[in-house]
Amino acid sequence: MASSLPSPTVPALRAAVRRRARRVSTQSWTIAQTAVAAAAAWGLARLLHETPFFAPIAAVIALGVARGQRTRRAIELVFGVALGIAVADLIVIALGTGTLVIALVVALAMVAALILNAGALFISQAATSAILVATLEPPTNGLSPDRFLDCLIGGAVALLVGQVLFPRDPVRAMARAAAPVTSDLAVALEAVAEGLRTGDIDRARRGLAIARATDDDLAAFYDAVALARETVSVLGPARRARERLPAYAEAAQRMDYAVRNTRVLARRAIAAIRRHGAAPSELADAVSLLADAVMALAEQLDDPQAEAQTRRLALAAAARATAVLDDGLGLSHSVIVGQVRSTAVDLLRGSGLSAEQARRALDGSDEQAGHAPVPD
Numbered sequence: 481m482a483s484s485l486p487s488p489t490v491p492a493l494r495a496a497v498r499r500r501a502r503r504v505s506t507q508s509w510t511i512a513q514t515a516v517a518a519a520a521a522w523g524l525a526r527l528l529h530e531t532p533f534f535a536p537i538a539a540v541i542a543l544g545v546a547r548g549q550r551t552r553r554a555i556e557l558v559f560g561v562a563l564g565i566a567v568a569d570l571i572v573i574a575l576g577t578g579t580l581v582i583a584l585v586v587a588l589a590m591v592a593a594l595i596l597n598a599g600a601l602f603i604s605q606a607a608t609s610a611i612l613v614a615t616l617e618p619p620t621n622g623l624s625p626d627r628f629l630d631c632l633i634g635g636a637v638a639l640l641v642g643q644v645l646f647p648r649d650p651v652r653a654m655a656r657a658a659a660p661v662t663s664d665l666a667v668a669l670e671a672v673a674e675g676l677r678t679g680d681i682d683r684a685r686r687g688l689a690i691a692r693a694t695d696d697d698l699a700a701f702y703d704a705v706a707l708a709r710e711t712v713s714v715l716g717p718a719r720r721a722r723e724r725l726p727a728y729a730e731a732a733q734r735m736d737y738a739v740r741n742t743r744v745l746a747r748r749a750i751a752a753i754r755r756h757g758a759a760p761s762e763l764a765d766a767v768s769l770l771a772d773a774v775m776a777l778a779e780q781l782d783d784p785q786a787e788a789q790t791r792r793l794a795l796a797a798a799a800r801a802t803a804v805l806d807d808g809l810g811l812s813h814s815v816i817v818g819q820v821r822s823t824a825v826d827l828l829r830g831s832g833l834s835a836e837q838a839r840r841a842l843d844g845s846d847e848q849a850g851h852a853p854v855p856d
Contacts, residue, residue: 509653514543517641521634529626534565534609538634541605543642558635560605563596564589565627567606568613577614585610650708654728655782657704660697661735662778664690665742669771672746676767676816679758681750688746694739701732724784727832731781734830738774738823745819752812759813763804766820769797773827780831790831795845798824 518536525532538558567589575581589610593603613627668690675684705728745767752759773793780786801820804813821842828838 505656510543513642513646514540514638516646517543517634517638520641521630521637524637525630525633528629532626532630532633534561534627534630535634535637537561538631539638539641540634542635542638555635555639556602556605558631558638560593560602561609562628562631563592563602564606564609564611565613565631567592568610569627572614582611582614585614650704651724651728654701654704654708654724657697657701658728658731658735658778658781661694661701661739662774664694664697665735665739666771666774666778668694668742668746669767669774672742672749673764673767673771675753676749676759677761677764679753681753684746684749684753688743688750691739691742691746698732698736698739701735705729705732724781727784728781730832731777731830734826735777738826738830741819741823741826745816745823748812748815748819752816755812759816760804762800763813763816763820766797766801766804767816769793769800770820770823770827773797773824777827777830787831791828791833791841794824794827794831795841798842799845 517539521535521539522532525535538561541561542558568585571581571585571588575584586607589606590603593606596602609631668687671683671687671690675681675687705725708725708728749759749767758764770793773790776786776790776793780790798821801817805817825838825842828841829835833841
C-alpha cells in the first residue's frame with residue numbers, strides 16, 4: 481500500500497540540512513570543551529594508573545550537551561558514577577559476576593543513591609556505572625580507589641574547563657542561540673502571509689512546517705539562557721552579561737509563546753485558504769508585519785535601544801488585523817486576527833513591556849485606529 485505522506489521537497493530538504501548544520505555550529509564550543517576535558521582527564525588520571533577510562537567518561541558526562549542546569553547536573557552525574565563504581569566494586573569482589581549479581585549491583589546502587597536523597601540523574605548514572613564495572617571491567621586485584629578517583633578527576637576537570645578556564649561568553653552564546661529561533665519564526669510568518677495574500681495553500685503549509693521545526697532551536701535557546709545564568713552566578717562576569725541576561729530570558733519565554741501562536745495562526749490560515757482562497761490583503765499585511773517585528777526583536781536583543789521599532793511593528797500588525805474585523809470575516813479569518821494580536825502581545829512582552837503595559841499599548845493602538853479595544 482502506497483504511503484499517503486507527501487515526499488519532502490528540495491527546499492524542505494535544504495532547510496532541514498541548514499537547521500542541522502546550525503545546531504552543530506551552535507554547539508561547537510561545547511563540543512570543543514568536552515573534547516579538551518576528556519583528553520585532560522585521561523592524561524591526569526593516567527598519573528595514577530594505566531587505563532583510567534572512567535575519567536574521560538565522567539568528563540564527557542559532566543559537560544554533556546543536554547539541556548538543564550549544568551553545574552548541578554555535572555556534580556550529580558559524576559557522584560552518581562562514582563557511587564555506582566564503589567558499590568559494584570564491593571559486590572563483585574565479594575560475589576563475583578553473574579546474572580543475579582548484575583541485578584543485585586543495580587538494585588544496591590540505586591538504593592544507595594536514594595538513601596542519599598539524590599535526583600533521577602544521579603540514580604540512573606549510579607546504576608549505569610555499576611553495570612559497567614560488573615560486566616566490562618570487574619575488579620581483579622582487590623578493592624582499589626583508582627576508578628572512584630577517576631570519576632572525581634573527570635568531573636573536576638570538566639568543571640574547571642567549562643566554568644573557569646574556557647567558559648563561553650554568555651551574551652554571545654545567547655545571541656547565537658536566539659538567532660535561529662527569530663529567523664525561522666520570521667520566515668514562517670512571511671510564508672503564511674504570502675499564502676494568505678495569494679491563496680497559495682502550499683506556502684501556508686510551509687510556514688506551519690517551519691514553525692513546527694523550531695522545537696530544537698527553542699530548547700537550545702533555553703539552554704543558552706540557563707548556562708548564562710550559571711556562568712553569571714559562578715564567575716560573576718562583566719556587567720553587560722548581568723544586564724542582558726533578563727532580556728534574553730524574557731525573550732526566550734515570549735518567543736516560545738509566539739511560536740505556539742504562529743502554529744495556530746498557520747493552521748487557521750490553511751483552513752481559510754482551503755475554504756475561501758486568498759484572504760483580505762490587510763490580514764496578510766498584518767502577518768507580514770509580525771515577521772518584521774520578530775526580526776526587530778532579534779536586533780533589539782543586540783541593541784537594547786532598538787525596542788521602539790519592535791513595539792511599533794507589533795502594534796501596527798495588531799491594528800492592521802483588527803481593522804479587518806469590520807469586513808464581516810468568517811470564523812477562520814477571525815481566529816487569525818486573534819492569533820495576530822496574541823503574537824503581537826508576545827513580542828511586546830519580549831521587547832520589555834509588562835503584561836499590563838502591553839495590554840495598554842494594544843488598547844491605545846485600537847483607539848488610535850478608531851476601534852473600541854478588542855478583548856484578547
